[in-house]
Amino acid sequence: MTRWSHLAALFRFEWSRARGKYDTIQARWSAPLVAAAFAVVLAAVLTRLESLPWSRFPFVMLCAWFLMSYVTVPRAVVSRDDLYLFALLPYRRRDLIFTRMVVSYLRVLGWLALGALLVLLELAVIGRGLNPATLHTWLAMFAVLAIAAVGLAAEAAALVVLRNTPGYRWISNGWGTMSTVLILLVGDDVAARGPLPTQHSVWFALACIYVILSLACEGLAIRALTRGTWAFGEDVPAPRQSVRPVALGSRFAGAREQAVQAGRKVDHPGLLEAYQAARQAFRLAFPHAMLSFHPRTTNRAPQRGILTAWLATGIAVAVYGWKTSNPHAFVRGVEAGLMGGAWLWSFASGAVVAGLVGDMGDWFRMLPVRKDGVIAGFGLAEAVTMLPWLGVGALASAVALLHHEAAQAACTEDALSVLLALVMGVAAGAWNTMMSAALFTAGRSVGTGWALFAELAVAVAAFAEGGRLVDAVEGAPWPLVAAGAMIFLAAGTMLLAWRLRVAARQFISP
């Protein structure tokens, strides 16, 4: 066998991993369909909001479509076990990493090609051909995205190694955001009022920097794989020693008898008794789950890296606010960022909770309390992790507001507005953490894909119109606000209870 035949075997093996196990027709097509729906809706909303000509619609859509490749083309979903399997193969470490990169690149390019097809379809629907005047921008955009795809592929190949290597973990936190910044910049350029940009050198320069950094990170990953430092990532003790170790079983041990008692009382329940029993059992599960999970959420090493990234974002925002000539517009922007960010983060937090529930497996199934209560408790504890994001944003806006003497008169008003955004962000984020925990725990399905679509749509809406929403709530009469809050609370609780119940059932008997 030659080296090429070995590489071909490695390629086929990696391709099989990238295809995944659930390779049914529905699973294969649901992701592109959801992504296409999301990209079209987002592009339509942005085109409408910004009063752009409809000829811009396909450009915006392509950016949104490419962003969706983060979700649909697996980047770092490979588990540590899979990494171990690769490390045991008798191949050069760089061959392992580069083969994975090539496979990922082909998949991202395939995704981009699907996007191009979608663009052509849209142009046909809105009755336009490829306009020669915009052809240059189209070609530049495709070229930049194809270059950025190299960086994405490098991430897919190397991120899991870096995440498991204590010395390099911090890199993995910031690296993933670079491509997002690039795509948002391209999107911002094509979605701006006025003529399309004719100079694209900034796009290319940023894409090249991203690729160079990605390849450097890939070099670090090869080094970590060679030295085997990734294999000992899990053995690193938590540096914060002040947190008491919590035995999950002991937390729930006291609840066992009470839960049994609750069950005995309602052998043949009527509706009210059933409700009361459910409420009692839920009350037993929820606080115990929250107390058990809380030390884990506040003592996770990777999150400290993210905290650093957030702090940097906060400083950048504060500097921008310091220099802005329109503090009120700045505050509205911060409010939108707070709410959109909290919503997105809480969605990811739900996935963390579901991951924990999956890891616990039968231990989770054996907990002697209501499992939907436990998921909700874990979710609420995990929701604590969005507070630094909100806090940093609020602090940045406070710094900027205090600086602007001209805004002193409106300072109190704006500060209250930020406070309201904080409250709304906390409430919506906490609810969404529990909701997405339920969705992810219920398992991977087409429904989860649509839920993801809805989540992203809400996040985009919050980023775009969060400030206006806060202003609207602030300006509304308080009885109306109170009534609206009550309605949202009731509907949200009912929806959440239903999804949590479905998730618990599906997890217990899949």
Add this chain to the structure above:
Amino acid sequence: MFAAVECDDVCMTAGGRPILRGVTFRVEKGEMVGVLGPNGAGKTTLFRAIAGIGLPDRGRIRVFGESPSWRTLVHTALMPERGHLPKWLTAADWLTHARRLYPDWDERAEKRLADEFEIRLDGWISKLSRGEAVRLALVTCLARRAPLVLLDEPFTGIDLVSREAIASAIVRECSGAGRTVLVATHDVREFESLFDRVLFIGQGRLVADESADSIRARGQSVAARYREVFAK
């Protein structure tokens, strides 16, 4: 003449915690050696280092005269403690990939072992029981004609009857071909009569290195000696 495995003052740390502390031993070609020790003694880390997955902080390891790296993985078959099998494939698909991936794959041995271990070829690996996954990992390891075989806890999750069948399969596949075998295990009984030597490892140190014959000559079993060494 190179030894199959040679460790000289090997030290390894993880997250600042010492895992191996100055381990020194030499295993000759064709030997079957038991690496015995309680949980957390450093057996898995030692196997990782010999396989070239982790580099030692200090000391020297040689596998057939070479430093462990991806090159030595060509003639080293490691069965890790946890299966580490591709969960996205069926057993049959994995064995098909393995035939192409490993240059020393023996298809006849694969078929023989798959039959003997009653592997469910059409089952998803993610759905296999722990015992089935261990058996599939053993097939993956033994179907290679690698001259060095490292088995990390091969009996985890395996029932008593199957253990005997597995032990005899290991002996048949390895002894006949003159392979060197290192077995890290707590379950000494099935291998009791098969070990040429035993290395007792505790708290990252080599506590004792004795030939099985010398233990037997003292009228002790390996299991009894294990208890004696680690009872303190």
